[in-house]
Amino acid sequence: MGLVKNLFAGVYGFIESLGQSGIFLFQSLFRLPVRWGEAVRLYVRQVYSVGVLSLVIIIVSGAFIGMVLALQGYSILTSYGSESAVGQLLALTLLRELGPVVTGLLFAGRAGSALTAEIGLMKATEQLSSYEMMGIDPLRRVIAPRLLAGITCMPILALIFSAVGIWAGMMVSVHWLGVYEGSFWASMQQSVFFDTDIMNGVIKSFVFAVAVVWIAVYQGYVCQPTSEGIGRATTRTVVMGSLAILGLDFLLTAAMFGDF
Amino acid sequence: MKDKKAGLLVGIFMLLGVAAFIYLAMQVSGLAFNDKTQGYTIQARFDDIGGLTDRAKVTIAGVTVGQVESIEYDKEYYMAKVVMTIFSEVDNIPTDSSVAILTSGLIGEKYLGISIGAEEEVLKDGGELYDTQSALVLENLIGQFLMNAGSDS
Numbered sequence: 001m002g003l004v005k006n007l008f009a010g011v012y013g014f015i016e017s018l019g020q021s022g023i024f025l026f027q028s029l030f031r032l033p034v035r036w037g038e039a040v041r042l043y044v045r046q047v048y049s050v051g052v053l054s055l056v057i058i059i060v061s062g063a064f065i066g067m068v069l070a071l072q073g074y075s076i077l078t079s080y081g082s083e084s085a086v087g088q089l090l091a092l093t094l095l096r097e098l099g100p101v102v103t104g105l106l107f108a109g110r111a112g113s114a115l116t117a118e119i120g121l122m123k124a125t126e127q128l129s130s131y132e133m134m135g136i137d138p139l140r141r142v143i144a145p146r147l148l149a150g151i152t153c154m155p156i157l158a159l160i161f162s163a164v165g166i167w168a169g170m171m172v173s174v175h176w177l178g179v180y181e182g183s184f185w186a187s188m189q190q191s192v193f194f195d196t197d198i199m200n201g202v203i204k205s206f207v208f209a210v211a212v213v214w215i216a217v218y219q220g221y222v223c224q225p226t227s228e229g230i231g232r233a234t235t236r237t238v239v240m241g242s243l244a245i246l247g248l249d250f251l252l253t254a255a256m257f258g259d260f
Numbered sequence: 261m262k263d264k265k266a267g268l269l270v271g272i273f274m275l276l277g278v279a280a281f282i283y284l285a286m287q288v289s290g291l292a293f294n295d296k297t298q299g300y301t302i303q304a305r306f307d308d309i310g311g312l313t314d315r316a317k318v319t320i321a322g323v324t325v326g327q328v329e330s331i332e333y334d335k336e337y338y339m340a341k342v343v344m345t346i347f348s349e350v351d352n353i354p355t356d357s358s359v360a361i362l363t364s365g366l367i368g369e370k371y372l373g374i375s376i377g378a379e380e381e382v383l384k385d386g387g388e389l390y391d392t393q394s395a396l397v398l399e400n401l402i403g404q405f406l407m408n409a410g411s412d413s
Contacts, residue, residue: 044266045263048266051270052273055273082368084368155277156274156277159277160280163279163280164280166284185287189290192290193289194285
């Protein structure tokens with residue numbers, strides 16, 4: 001009996017928090033700028049801390065993942081005598097899957113956790129309530145710029161990730177392993193389509209961005225204003241954000257590439 | 261001052277994103293904005309295309325002179341109809357040329373190779389190549405080989 005009750009309470013709580021976070025997202029997105037100049041200034045500052053500061057980790061991991069893919073792909077493909085297909089393998093893997101997904105996971109760890117901790121600390125030190133006392137809507141001033149900055153930065157980061165990965169993989173396979181450069185690019189250009197591969201990757205990273213940033217700012221906004229509560233909210237952002245990315249990736253892949 | 265520096269770095273970040281997008285579009289997917297893909301279309305019917313795909317290259321003497329636009333099943337002839345675009349500077353393909361489906365390497369991609377004929381008249385937009393040679397299908401090849409081996413003994 002207690003189990004059923006707990007289960008029911010759990011489902012109820014989940015639906016309730018889903019609804020509340022939905023209202024939260026809606027409110028902070030549609031109550032936008034106070035004044036335009038002010039809004040742009042807030043937005044640029046957030047793009048700096050969410051996007052520019054994530055650039056190093058994205059570029060470095062993109063380069064390493066591209067190089068590893070080239071090595072692994074080469075070692076398998078060379079046993080079939082078709083090592084020039086390493087270009088195709090590299091581009092499709094990065095554009096369709098690894099670009100958006102790995103960028104999303106890194107973004108959740110690097111920027112999502114920072115957003116949650118920052119907003120949580122603002123709440124703990126009562127900065128959010130003092131905004132309210134001054135008659136400034138914290139959703140408008142604190143949450144909305146962060147949401148928008150995160151949502152616009154992630155697709156850019158994913159594009160940079162894929163481009164760096166393909167470039168690094170090209171360096172390894174062409175200049176180190178000796179794949180003929182012409183057939184490397186030819187096999188890639190033959191199989192990569194702009195609308196199905198590149199644009200679907202951009203759509204994927206946009207969806208992941210909305211999920212991660214939404215989870216991050218909501219967790220920060222509703223966390224318990226204690227040091228322990230902020231820690232727990234940060235952990236929850238990374239865990240829930242990563243799981244949401246992987247789950248959404250399956251759904252999106254099934255919808256985009258699932259019909260044969 | 262700090263805001264100015266942040267603004268500059270954000271601008272560089274956005275430019276990097278645009279550069280990555282253009283790099284992916286042009287170099288990786290081979291999207292071309294120049295008029296190299298402009299040209300005239302010709303078609304050919306094959307008994308068996310055996311894995312030829314859209315955007316496969318069309319070659320003469322091994323040099324790419326166009327690409328496959330579409331492949332569809334022609335109900336009337338029970339054959340595959342392949343429409344291809346030939347670059348407009350290659351405007352002297354004789355009408356009796358033949359076209360074959362070839363494979364680069366053992367398991368490489370399929371492409372079309374045009375062998376030049378002897379006719380004076382050249383192909384125009386919407387023309388058709390009638391002399392076609394289908395893709396080699398391994399099963400048929402093995403079947404023929406077995407038939408020959410059987411009849412020899």
